[in-house]
Amino acid sequence: MNSISTVLLVIGVAFDLFGCIGLIRLPDVYNRLQSATKCVTLGTCSILLSLFFRYGFSDVGVKALIAIPLLFFASTVGAHALIRGSHIFGIKMTDKSIVDDYKDAK
Amino acid sequence: MKYITLFISMLLLWLLLTFNLHSANIIIGVIVSLIVTLLFGHSFLTNWKLFYNPVRYLWAVVYLIVFIWECVKANFDVAYRVLSPRMPIKPGIVKVKCSLKTDIAKTFLANSITMTPGTITVDVISDCLYVHWIYVSSRDPKVYNKRIVGRFEKLLKKVFE
Structure with missing residues (x-):
C-alpha cells in the first residue's frame, strides 16, 4: 500500500510541475487556463488519492477522497468563469488562433 | 419530498x-x-423522482469510468503539448450544438468538456456550447461536434433525463 501511495504522489507532483511549465510557456490566457485546469487538477487529485491509500478508511483518508469531487467542480467552474470573463473583458487571443465563433454570439 | x-x-x-x-x-x-x-x-x-431510480446510478458509474479515462488522456495530451519544443498548438473557439434539455445535464456536459483533451467551455447560450479548443483539427461542424460532445451526450442523457 505504501509503495502505491508513493508512486501516486510522484505522478501527482510531476503533473503539477507540467501544469506550471505550461502556465509559463503557452502564449495567451486561454491556453494557459487549459494547462492550469487539466494538469493541475489531476495532479492534485493524484496526491489526494495517494493520501487515501496511505491512511485507508480513517478520517484523513475519507476526507481526502471527498475533496476530489469538490476540487473537480471548483476547478472547472473557476476556469469557466475566468475564460468567459477574460473574453468579455476583451483580451486578445494569440496570433496563432484560427477561429473565434464566440465573438459574434455576444 | x-x-x-x-x-x-x-x-x-x-x-x-x-x-x-x-x-x-x-x-x-x-x-x-x-x-x-x-x-x-x-x-x-x-x-x-429520478434521484431514486437505480438504473441511473449504473449509468452514472459507466459515465464516471469513461470520464476518468478521458481525464487521464487529457493530462498526457496537455503535458505533451507543453513539453514539446515546437509547441503544436492551433487554438480557436468553436460553436457546438448539444441536444440535452435540462440545466443540470448541461452543467455536467460543460464540466466534462472542460476536463477532456484540449477543450474548455467558454459559455452556454440556450443549446449551443462555445468551446475553446487548443488544437482545432477540423473546421467541419459535424466532425468536431462528434469529437467534442459525442462521447458524453448519450451517457448523460441516460443519467439525467
Whole structure:
C-alpha cells in the first residue's frame, strides 16, 4: 500500500510541475487556463488519492477522497468563469488562433 | 419530498466530511443542513423522482469510468503539448450544438468538456456550447461536434433525463 501511495504522489507532483511549465510557456490566457485546469487538477487529485491509500478508511483518508469531487467542480467552474470573463473583458487571443465563433454570439 | 432528499444528502456529506459521531457534531450538522435546505431547496433538482431510480446510478458509474479515462488522456495530451519544443498548438473557439434539455445535464456536459483533451467551455447560450479548443483539427461542424460532445451526450442523457 505504501509503495502505491508513493508512486501516486510522484505522478501527482510531476503533473503539477507540467501544469506550471505550461502556465509559463503557452502564449495567451486561454491556453494557459487549459494547462492550469487539466494538469493541475489531476495532479492534485493524484496526491489526494495517494493520501487515501496511505491512511485507508480513517478520517484523513475519507476526507481526502471527498475533496476530489469538490476540487473537480471548483476547478472547472473557476476556469469557466475566468475564460468567459477574460473574453468579455476583451483580451486578445494569440496570433496563432484560427477561429473565434464566440465573438459574434455576444 | 424534494426538501427531504436534499436534507438527507447534505447531512450525509457533513458526516463524511467531519467524520465523527459525537452528538454535538450531529446537532450542528442537522442545523446547517436545515439552513442550506431552506435557502436552496427550491432550486434543487426539478424532477427529484429520478434521484431514486437505480438504473441511473449504473449509468452514472459507466459515465464516471469513461470520464476518468478521458481525464487521464487529457493530462498526457496537455503535458505533451507543453513539453514539446515546437509547441503544436492551433487554438480557436468553436460553436457546438448539444441536444440535452435540462440545466443540470448541461452543467455536467460543460464540466466534462472542460476536463477532456484540449477543450474548455467558454459559455452556454440556450443549446449551443462555445468551446475553446487548443488544437482545432477540423473546421467541419459535424466532425468536431462528434469529437467534442459525442462521447458524453448519450451517457448523460441516460443519467439525467
